[in-house]
Amino acid sequence: MATALNSVKNSTASSIRGYGGLASGLDRDTLIEGMTASTKAKIAKQQKKKQTYAWKQEAYRSISSKLVEFSKKYTSYTNQSTNLSSPSFWARSNVTSVGANSSYVSASGSSSLSDSMSIVGVKQLASKTSITSNGMVSDGKLETGSINFGSESVSTLEGQALYFKYGTKTYAVSMTSGTSSDGFTYDYSTAESAEKSITRALKNVSIGNGKTLADVIGVKTTGVNSSDPTTELAKLSFNSKDTAGNTLQIIGGSSGALNALGITDIENISESNKTITADGFSNELNNRTQKLFESKTFLERVAGKKVSFNYNGASQTIEFDSSRQSEYSDLAGLSTYMENELAKKFGTGRISVSASGGALKFETMIPNTNTVDTSSILTISSADIGVIGKNGALKVEAGESNRLNLTMSLINSGLNSDFTGKNSETELKLKINNVEITGLTYGSSMNDIINKINASDAGVTVSYLKNADKFSIVSKVDGSAGKIEFDPTDDSSILFHDYTTKNGQDAIVSVKYAGSNDPVELVRGNNTFNLDGLNLTVNGTFGYEYGNYVKTADNQYKQIQDSSKRYRYDDGIGYTEDAAGTYVLTTDNSYVSVSGGLFDAAPITGTVPITFNAKTDTDNIVKAVTSMIKDYNDIIELVNKEVSTKPNRNYEPLTDEQKEGMTEDQIKKWEEKAKAGMLFNDADLRSLSDSLSYIFDSGSADKAALASFGISASTSYGDNGKLVLDETKFRAALESKSADIQKLFTRAADPVTGDKGGVMARLTDITEKYASTTRATKGILIERAGSLYAPTSILNNSLQKSINSEDAIIDRLNRQLKTETDRYIKQFTNLETLISQMNSQSSWLSQSFGS
Template identity: 25%
Template structure:
């Protein structure tokens, strides 16, 4: 809070030299009296800031409650969703064969399922396209002695040392087996007698995927074994290479214009030789051809599969001018198949492996000759826990709001001036300000209306719903000091959930038939709101009331939530556009004006005392002059 020094002039003053008066102290005393209105204005500004903070804290509490219980992204506790009240324990005799999940229309019960066929998508698949790593000249084992090379298998590096004892193909195979383990890598030559060009590939049944050859610290081992480096040193394709380079490797040709021309499900494609394989696949997958093309480096193979599963013509592909499909081996066609399952004795054929029958979603996972049993058992405990958590957190919110408006406000504890703070310790200041903030929203009308609206909303009947909150074991506390808090009879509530789950769900989560949804509430007139409120469940009513106070959307009346209009919310446009911020800005303008006036007043006092000093000095000079004549 501004002190005298906050408005003092910066002019250098020399005072009291002649009169002997402590002019600074006199002026300071005079200014302290003049500063009383300034201090009061500073206190008003501080109170407005504290009140703004208090409102914002309430808004934060309301928003946290709304985010927890009225947010569709929070599926575990959204009280607006019917599924919150439809909780089931799901079981399957073999979940690896068939799984189940619920919809809003699911009902408890048991079912039998026989999965005779799974749905598949039509596809073209190739076998391994690079197959082996081949040398381009004969090995010179004498020159290779003392060198080493690296075999990288599925990302793990193994160093193969070549000593003078390795003189033939068998010795090289033994060295590789020692380095990487036997049964992984098979080495042969093109002549079959050890005199041809070496080839390296996965051993049959090894289960390994990618293989890469490289020299160990540039030893030159690969060149002595016939791998000059100009050939391919991997057993898989690098999809970042151009189609031209991959064409050289696999042997496919382009059309006369240098393109690969494909037609897939009546969609035409042209891929230039300068395009990478990765870019080619991305273009196919992003188009409207309804297919996905992929290449696996592990299996070194291509797959072109229809996006739509099931039987029927879902994949049609042809090539014009180029030989890509033929030379990469994308010619092995497998037709799509429909899923077939017998559920409760009735056979169902579907194009997908997941489908809904009588409100229950069946997820087929594997074919089986055994009939599976699945069941849904109502989980009343889960629903009870959700409603109980909602009520408990509602009570906590109500208790906090009641405390906020019922706290006594002590007007003897006003914001401290800077002078008062100078006389106090930090702990004393903190204790004082805590007391000064207490009860700052005592009897606040907006919060009192919020509490009253919440109490009313919970006890008015819901159109079309025969039950009432009190009939499912939730009543208002009989203790007057609880002021609207709710009490749960757990046994009665659990019985209501078990015997009449639809009514319990509707009591809380029924949407208004006339004005449904969550985003419409701020755009309704008062008459429309009455209709909506009468038709909707209790959770929706509480949601609406909270939005009346904390909505960040501008409603039909041109305003946001009541509390945001009063105090704003950080991160929202209302942060600087609200009633209290305008009031604080107004106080700041008045304070600046008053500081200017006080500075002028202080200068006025000093000027008067300076004039007095000058006059006294003149008088003293005249007296001295007269006295000199008398001597």
């Protein structure tokens, strides 16, 4: 802790200026120190008083903080799990469903009506309006593009990396392959496409403040032959677009990328030649021979490389063994080679690979049959550089499968739809629940389409069910109020195909209250809802028999033969069929009035209702009360320690001079003793101690009741009224007298009768009196010393005013000390001057008479 004492020595010694004693031989500084000792002693005395006030402030705050924290924890509605003053904390909150049908309804929470209500039936569960595709929505194909076994130009940059230094930071730029989540396809097959792809790779690297490397680095290709975009004359260069005065350099990269740029000796290139300017590479780098493309055959591209497949969640890798190239030197051999390798990894007969029109076709099969397995998912997940990708050897993108590829554009996603007349720029028109989904094209990825729909105000959630290969669309609105409607003129049929709509419905629950013979049917949009304080979740139906029923005048239900037929009663003739009639014929051949309406379900007579068994959450209550008593006892102990500890007058606050000759440990131990007893016999703390020791008056009914529940005051005199909890006795009381315990803890004060309330009301009164942080006049201790819990009190409290007053006195004494010191310095300086002059005259006289 920083001391409140300022250094008297430093403040005075530093003010003694000039040189003393040169002529007189006097120890000027020591003499002035002695002559100002009285003033410095006064300063030290005031500084000790100031430090004492600060320590008192600290001691008061340690007590007030515990009172505030106690109040927040045990009497505040922001801490429901420990708020002992809240009736809901003591309520019977362990609720279980009871009865033969109890598995259909679960309950939680608390309710005073839990004993007087029952669930006599659940007619139907709530469900949201939903749409599910009728068939598989993908084309179910996993095929490569046309594979070229001859020589073709291959990018030397794809899959490589370059390192740039911008300012003081280094950034790695990966020239990745494949298609990004927003549908951008990386392509390095020509100089022009490589320029776009590298620019996109730069855009992927953030440099802070919302900027990317693409904002400070430009990419440009030169020497491109329009008739041959992969000509060896093509060169790649970078230029600086920086406007902030930062240096840009190329400092390294993967060997493949550096070789492509002709930079094979990056470590030997000077800093200046690595620097990229607005004009591009330095002349030294610009004159290097680049090789952005090279010619390779299929076998050269795949030799020794690997490709990974995922089959129903299991991943395996197959290798193009360099020693077996003769086995896959043509398309037929390649298909056989890959099928055999996949059989080794996933089992014989599960994956078929065939050659089709220059490409490979992969199909999942049911072993030992010729039947395609439409339930299995096969994905080409990854591969070594150059094997897959738009221009890879296998001419297939990573992530391609026999399901939809959600990262690809709609047209290329594998959706089994007719895209005739559509291209990536064609607008995708969607209007769901009269809300237009804008900003989409047939070039948008499936992920982007799904995300845009889900984020819109259409009020639906779209999901692709990969295993089922179907789309699911669910209304965000509960129950029968939800809807999913497409505009007949939009493109929804292309996107979602044929589908079945299932209309939403509300939960219908029959509840019976004690004292009433007629149950109440509740209609709720969700299967989880609050019922008179209980949180109920229904998960099954019971208590109803389905069919066509009518309710009779005596509240009985009868099943009818045909709900489409009605009858009228003709006096003297009997019942005649009439569509507009008011009677129906029941299955027991009686005619019953339909004035009560027709029902598709009727309560089953004799159904065992679900009742609720609500118990007090004993464990949680015991835990909270145990914690409260511990914290309460800690406060009592702290208060009584502060008020009963006598100060040791031999230990006062240390001055800085005293600290100079002491170790840190010595200072710490001294100040611990000096701080002790700061609040000895403090009247307010005595009063607080008495209030805490006697919550209830001795001999009162409340005190006796609390003791009977297992909470009593310690009989040890030294405990000063600490509480003792008999947990066994308290638990037993919670089981048999929970209502009485709740009342004793939560009873509010009554100013009319003078009742001070229950346990928590009385403790609240104590904490508010001594540590209130919200009232205009704060608690006694906070008014005295301030508190972090009441920020405005930090600089506005009694002790702070005393500290401020001491500061004013110390400032005045410091000014006085400076004045005294300056006066003495001037006097000594005059003396030295006079003596010096006298010495000069004496020397002159001696020299004159001597000569």
